[in-house]
Amino acid sequence: MQQEEVVLKLRNVTKKIGNRRIVDDLSFDVPAGEVFGFLGPNGAGKTTTIRMIVGLISMTQGEIAVKGISVRKQFELAMTHIGAIVENPEMYKFLTGYQNLVHFARRHSGVTKERIEEVIKLVGLQNRIHEKVKRYSLGMRQRLGVAQALLHRPSVLILDEPTNGLDPAGIRELRDYLRKLSREEGIAVIVSSHLLSEMELMCDRVAIIQAGKLIDVRSLQETADEAKPYKIAIDVNDPRRAYELVSASFQNANVSLQGNRLELVTDRARIPDIARLLVNAELDIYGIHATQKSLEDQFLEMTGGEMVV
Numbered sequence: 500m501q502q503e504e505v506v507l508k509l510r511n512v513t514k515k516i517g518n519r520r521i522v523d524d525l526s527f528d529v530p531a532g533e534v535f536g537f538l539g540p541n542g543a544g545k546t547t548t549i550r551m552i553v554g555l556i557s558m559t560q561g562e563i564a565v566k567g568i569s570v571r572k573q574f575e576l577a578m579t580h581i582g583a584i585v586e587n588p589e590m591y592k593f594l595t596g597y598q599n600l601v602h603f604a605r606r607h608s609g610v611t612k613e614r615i616e617e618v619i620k621l622v623g624l625q626n627r628i629h630e631k632v633k634r635y636s637l638g639m640r641q642r643l644g645v646a647q648a649l650l651h652r653p654s655v656l657i658l659d660e661p662t663n664g665l666d667p668a669g670i671r672e673l674r675d676y677l678r679k680l681s682r683e684e685g686i687a688v689i690v691s692s693h694l695l696s697e698m699e700l701m702c703d704r705v706a707i708i709q710a711g712k713l714i715d716v717r718s719l720q721e722t723a724d725e726a727k728p729y730k731i732a733i734d735v736n737d738p739r740r741a742y743e744l745v746s747a748s749f750q751n752a753n754v755s756l757q758g759n760r761l762e763l764v765t766d767r768a769r770i771p772d773i774a775r776l777l778v779n780a781e782l783d784i785y786g787i788h789a790t791q792k793s794l795e796d797q798f799l800e801m802t803g804g805e806m807v808v
């Protein structure tokens with residue numbers, strides 16, 4: 500299936516500037532048809548990573564492959580599979596949207612008139628394409644930029660902070676057509692943002708990046724309730740003893756004492772085991788309170804509270 504073909508592969512990608520590791524050992528894969536997000540606070544290294552993928556800057560170490568083609572070794576060929584908007588897309592304001600597309604089409608071989616019509620439809624600019632770009636709203640310019648990036652039928656579309664400056668309706672439209680591109684055209688779409696709320700709306704998975712490092716790659720679509728961790732608070736007659744028992748048996752559960760309550764984080768299936776452990780040790784339980792942590796809580800924890808949500 501097309502869904503499983505990896506179209507972008509990063510391995511140990513590192514960028515050093517001076518003594519600083521701006522991007523530090525990033526590795527991940529993006530399959531065809533996925534909307535994949537780079538999520539991280541300002542300065543995390545999102546733009547730097549994108550610039551390395553599209554070859555605007557060199558890597559200090561590591562490998563990037565687009566459809567199996569090395570960006571380092573076969574740059575030109577690798578780039579035929581990438582469409583990107585990094586920073587502001589260049590546009591000729593005094594030309595129409597259509598004239599801009601015709602102009603940019605000349606940069607690639609084999610972009611037909613039909614293809615130009617096709618990308619215009621894909622981004623929904625049919626009705627305004629013959630107007631001058633200076634009359635376009637920000638959202639329309641954004642779409643024209645995406646249309647331009649799609650002209651040569653790339654397998655990977657990369658957009659750095661595409662929602663910047665868009666209103667909620669604009670963000671919604673962007674989301675809808677990026678999803679359409681990924682589902683219908685099988686394109687892998689990579690977007691960056693510092694806003695979790697936007698990423699949740701747009702992406703299948705996100706890579707969480709902080710201070711140049713990959714903290715985690717998460718799926719956002721299959722957040723089945725069962726799979727999400729629970730935060731458990733237990734009201735028990737001897738919290739200290741309970742703490743000793745539970746922390747010995749449940750490592751990685753982040754067990755702590757909060758006043759007279761024992762707190763920990765675990766999945767739902769283990770709650771009865773914990774209760775049993777305490778009861779078998781003849782402790783008296785007065786209450787077990789389980790709450791699910793929101794994705795937002797999880798992100799905040801992972802990034803030490805620096806995430807802008």
Ligand SMILES: Nc1ncnc2c1ncn2[C@@H]1O[C@H](COP(=O)(O)OP(=O)(O)OP(=O)(O)O)[C@@H](O)[C@H]1O
Nearest residue numbers: 516521539540541542543544545546547548692693
């Ligand atoms: N040419 C450069 N020289 C020195 N430092 C740089 C250079 N380019 C980027 N940096 C630093 O690298 C870090 C990562 O920058 P980058 O632009 O990749 O972050 P970002 O995640 O895109 O942030 P933002 O959300 O603000 O766009 C920052 O600390 C930045 O100052």
Ligand SMILES: [Mg+2]
Nearest residue numbers: 545546547659
């Ligand atoms: Mg950036």
